[in-house]
Amino acid sequence: MVPEYGLLNIQDLDVSFRQEHRTTAHALRSVDLILSSGETHALVGESGSGKTVTATCIMGLLPTPPATVNRGQVFFKGKNLLNLSENEKRRLRGKEIGMIFQEPGKYLNPAYKIGEQIIETMMLHLRMNRSSAIKRALELLSLVGFNKNKRILNSYPHELSGGMKQRAMIAMAICCQPSLLIADEPTTALDVTLQLQILNLIHRLKDQFSIGVLFISHDLGVVKEIADKISVIYAGKIIESTTTNQLFENPRHPYTRLLMLSIPDAAKRGSRLRSIPGAVPDAEHIPSGCSFHPRCPLAEPDCRKSIPPTKTYGDNHTAACFLIGKKWIDLST
Amino acid sequence: MVNEGNDLQTRKERYILLFAVRRFCRLILTVLLISTIIFLVIRVIPGDPALVIAGIDATESDISAIRIKLGTDRSLPAQYIQWIWAILRFDFGRSMISGQPVSQLILERFPLTLTLALMGMMLSIFVAIPLGVISAVKRWSIWDYFGMVLSQVGMAIPSFWLGILLLLILSVKVKLFPLFGSGTIKHLILPAISLGIARAAVLLRLTRASMLEELSKEYVITARSKGLTERMVNYKHTLKNALLPVVTIAGIQLGYMLGGAIIIEQVFSLPGLGRLFLFGVYQRDFPLIQGGVMFVAFIFSFINFVVDMLYSFLNPKIRIS
């Protein structure tokens, strides 16, 4: 695969963290991911699976004393982000790559007005003067759905509700029209009626500005709503990756299948939920071979011995498991 | 910022005004409360000031005359009303020793103490805060260690010792600064340094700790993710939040210094408020003591008020509550 392919092309990214007490946490293990412009690619995983580390790495914000990039490349528009200088990385942030976060209340500076926090980015990256930046900020606030944009411009974060803060943060992230937007669990802390509004907003903006969106989440329902492609990450490794439809119609990896079965909904009433025994391994103690094998009902002795390679099945559907196509158990019982 | 002059803007302004008014009322109330406490406390101290003033040989009528002059012959409530009335007119009576009006004595010496305090404060702030910020930003670097050592030393050294040392080196040996007296700024430099170092040590520590705490907050990540320079992240975003506790402590320090840095004034023989009040206590100069305590109380309350207003500027959430 040509490195220049796609807006964002992560190849074989492998990252470790050196912890206190001399232990090492293997946060990312050979991660591959391709994201194209105008596409929403979801990175789905539970806590501790490495999703946020991926985002931090793309942003160039990995603290490289404790963290080491063992190998791999992160190509953004053809350039390897890992080879750039600090200053070059900084210039991309906010301008070419925007990011929104999970709890807008914590991620917005309480001491400055919303307007100020939007304008400073534009003045820095786009060399705008204050009055043009203000005009543009007002346009952006309208764009993200605020009717009273002047009032929001002059408000402090604590004066806004959760949903409003998230919209403000979105306006901040796209103000310089980045090509890539990383959304790290933006709807997790919001009420369900607001979630859909925010998802719609992101979708609309993505189409309008041809942005590529890397959407990080643990919620398969949310991801089904917004993503074109989904990559499932477990213990630092992408264990399955395909289009949304494909993933829900034909999940191949046992972890994905079990995850879907364990989600409660009204249709499953009366029957026991399929749960996955044990817990997600923490990055310091990743099981040998296939990291999922201790919890996998299909596990065979070979699964413990070597890491399953990622293979392609059908149309652009990749998964990393030895037993796909070889062994089938009805997991719903 | 774009000002629409809409209903929200005026509402906000009204909030801030209300906040200022409420804080000011609190100031007045505090001063009144303190004056009452002072009044009661002084009246409770054993020893009849009239006797002290009159001397051993005084006759009964002399003593009574003095009592009438002091006002201590009247009943307690009457004295209290007289006291409050005097406070409101800034009349603290006359010194028993020198006979001059207390308020005049205070006002004469206030400029010196004020200058000294401000110089000490400025030194403290301009040394401590930048060093504290750098310590936090470049944690574990040579700057950090330097700052920490400075802070430790500064806190450990008694200010009078430092003052004497400075005098020895810079006034006696080298003759760079005058030995005693007042009148020019030059006279105040060494005292300001002695005062300032101890304060700076505390502020440095506090700034560093506060910055470290703020730097671990999430909005700093957002600032970095927007591609802001490290300078903007540290000084524009983080510092504004980190300054909150620092401002409070700096205010308290200023309050102390304005009340008269007694020891420093002694070491450098400065005719400041500290020495004035000290002698007043030695000599049981009743009205002077009263006036002194009231004055310090008022200064402190006023500084608290200013700090509150500054606080609300740094932290917008406070304005509304």
Add this chain to the structure above:
Amino acid sequence: MDRFVDIKNLIKLFYDGGFLHRKRVATRAVDGVSFTITRDTIFGLVGESGCGKTSLARSVLYLDPPTAGEVWLDGTLLGRLSGKGMRSFRKRMQIVFQDPNSALDPKMRIQDNLAEGLINRRFSADERTGRIENLLDLVGIPPGHRSRFPHEFSGGQKQRIVIARALTMEPDFLILDEPVSNLDVSIQAQIINLLMDLKKKRSLTYLFISHDLNLVAYLSDHIAVMYQGKLMEMASTDEIMNHPCHPYTLKLFSSIPGRRITEPADDTGIDVSTDDKDRRQSTCCPYEGQCGCAIEKCKNGIPELMEIRDRHHVACFNT
């Protein structure tokens, strides 16, 4: 119908402001809520943040006594119990909260966290240990781990321990306030299965509070939808899933990501700031401002919960 838990017109007000403030402002956290829970069933309460569900839970248990209204548990009116009577009655009702970290004392070992309630009931040390080990085993924690500290366990395990602790008092009635919201998806299913098993084994009645409609629909026999301190709709799960009536219920259903059944949610009401929301009017339907189908009547009166079908209650002028 066995009215095991009977809540009548529960009201909980919180006062704000005081000296030197404009006037005392009351937030109507719970504004006249009534419902009944049958023995051995699960009653689900759905609502978004700020709707008052946690205040309701705390009021029902008298952790925060309600401002007005009645709470009946198995025929006893809680408000009429003396201090001593209430203390002994508390054994019968327990609560599990969302965050296991703040529910367990980090400085005490697990066995001590669990033993507190047992000490009060004057069990001997041996009896206590026996009971603790049984409970840990019941919730799936190896009994040998009882001398460990909370931080040595994962989030899911801690929540199990919290559930075990709730069971030390041998309650009949358990309130669960967002018990799995902080947990990973694969762990949630484990805890939910555990809760279902425990319910059967110990004949428990649950009041299950959550913002996750899917979860509540899966677990509950009966569901109530709460909005700004009031109940909007209440019915059996089947009934409400098949025939949702209240506009807010419809909006909630349509917002479930991945399971849309109606049009995408519209963008009304997004400019509502925290300031505006707090000034709740108590003279009109609380949902009126956001409702897509509000009529004139909705601005002028508060709709009461009325039974429109068998055991299906809705508070809306429009049905």
